[in-house]
Amino acid sequence: MKNSRTLARLLGVMLALVLVGSSCSGDSKDAASKDGGSEAAGDQGASGNTISVPDDQPTIQKAVDAAKPGDLIMVAAGTYKEAVDVETDRLTIRGADRNTTILDGGFKLENGIRVLSAKGVAIENMTARNYTTNGFFWTGVDGYRGSYLTAYRNGDYGVYAFDSVNGLVEHSYGSGSPDAGLYIGQCYPCNAVIDDFVSENNGLGYSGTNSGGNLTIINSTFRNNRAGIVPNSGSYELCYPERETQVVGNLIYSNNNGDTPAIDVALLAMGNGIVVPGGVRNTIERNRVWDHTRTGIGLVPFLEEDANDNLPTEADWDIDCAEQKAKPATAPEDIENPLLWNPQQNIVRDNVVSDSRLADLGIGSVGTDLSDLGNCWSDNEATSTRPKNLQALAPCDGDKVGEVAAEGWDVDELNVASWLAEQDDQPKPKDYKTTPEPPAQENMPDAATAPAEPATNMPPKVDLDAIKVPEKPAS
Incomplete structure (x- = not known):
């Protein structure tokens, strides 16, 4: 300083x-x-x-x-x-x-x-x-x-x-943007607020790799992207996992747009409103989400090949970014590849979700007992979930998961593995250079006279x- x-x-x-x-x-x-x-x-x-x-x-x-x-x-x-x-x-x-x-x-x-x-x-x-x-x-x-x-x-x-x-x-x-209209990454705690942001016609509306900790996304609109809000974990950047992002009071709709530029991850995530690949301890509440070909709100794994480190333990989730950066690197021969980052201990409640072709609310993984992941869902207005009756399987009890059902997680499962097979069938990325000019946007009040801040x-x-x-x- x-x-x-x-x-x-x-x-x-x-x-x-x-x-x-x-x-x-x-x-x-x-x-x-x-x-x-x-x-x-x-x-x-x-x-x-x-x-x-x-x-x-x-x-x-x-x-x-x-x-x-x-x-x-x-x-x-x-x-x-x-x-x-x-x-x-x-x-x-x-x-x-x-x-x-x-x-x-x-x-x-x-x-x-x-x-x-x-x-x-x-x-x-x-x-x-x-x-x-x-x-x-x-x-x-x-x-x-x-x-x-x-x-x-x-x-x-x-x-x-x-x-x-x-x-x-x-x-x-x-x-x-082929990646995201807005990105906050590699910080914990981030101590950041996103307020009244409009993101459209991007690969991803919002992307946040390994960010979180007093990170709040509020009062914003994510529409007509390939996918809407996509916070994810991965060892290809530091400060993993992605954690403790609060997504509250946003409009997320029609994120199925194949007429955009897109990176590979955007092709994979296409058709989801809010999708959390491998993120932990996030809170998603009081959002209005509609018109998605896959899930309105989906908790899914992120499969990382050629990883730079092994998965952190739950105790590591409380380590801040500076401390994690100072830790000795894992020897390449000791890294277990590939890594499967599962979504864990996320809270999804009080959202209004509709018109999702696979499920308004969903969770899926590969070779994982979903009941062990500690996610919860309560008081969401939704007509379809995968697995079936998801809100009864793992309701929220305050700020944590309540009593988890032992059975029923295999009924109408969310097959996220099929998304990998479908990735090549998604509409091909457009050249970002052809993105149309947006309409005029609201000016800052009193820009000519306001003092520096x-x-x-x-x-x-x-x-x-x-x-x-x-x-x-x-x-």
Whole structure:
């Protein structure tokens, strides 16, 4: 961490308080409403300096290079054909208009904006399109925020946070990525919130490999992807398994879209609303899920070939990411290949699920006693389950599985092994470069006048108990 001298820190905080106190409008968040999770909070505050692009600096990259921690970089409407790297803490990078302040990679540049280990960087109110990998990308950071972002026609992910903690992605949109419109991976505890994200026409709406721990997905829409929300475990990234993600109050529908780009995993997962390949201790509740060719909510295994490590024990599930990274590597000759990551101790309750062709609720595995996995289902509004009567077989008792039935798990089983055989029969991936331009998206309120707000004191507090099952949209 870059520590300021005591006097400089006090001056920065005092100036930030003046700025917040003098602001009577805007979409800035009340610092008192946030958890103090981010390490960047110790150096919080904005400097009050604004660098305008192109008036003060001709490019976004030059503005970033000239900026000091706490500065606001204000980017005018226009198309910027550049790939921006950010290594300065606590910058706020904001577009004047979300729909016309556009970073364009021309299908040659890799990332729109990439934040490299810089703490507390917020990116707001702009579009990134036509990059070969990612639109907006934070990697190795403590404290991040993406607000009112649009990412489409990018060759890997739209909005991407990797090996990063203490973050918020809100009021944003991702489309046309072969992997996922939104991805958070390799973090535990992640301490992150996804709020009001729309993901469509991707391979996966959301992907989260080995992420979790105070990771919350709320009030968002995942539609018309190959598959909707897909958190999974695997040793090909660190911090396994995927665990403790809360998926609450979202709309997930029609994720059977064969007219999208797609990686192999998206072909395998196609036709599922929420599917959890090998994830553990997740909570899925009060979502509205409908129109899927396979399952509305499915708990399934992930078969990993050429694994980098053996399966963690249940005791390892409580080890944080930093501790796991420090453990000695397993010798290749001692790794048991392939690995079967089973979904375990997940809670599925109070969801409204309908029009799923295989099952509204389902769990399946291969060569595994499903009753031993510790998953539970209660008070879901659903008309079909596999196995049959799933909610009676393993009801939830508070925040854990209740009394599990000894028999009945083999009645109308979910045959997930057949999905592997069906993978080659799925519609072939489309070229991400042909993804259509999305409709105009909502702009950040008062973008021209709101003060800088670095991503300190992340993530915001969330009142999960206040979230209800969302209504089905009229159209």
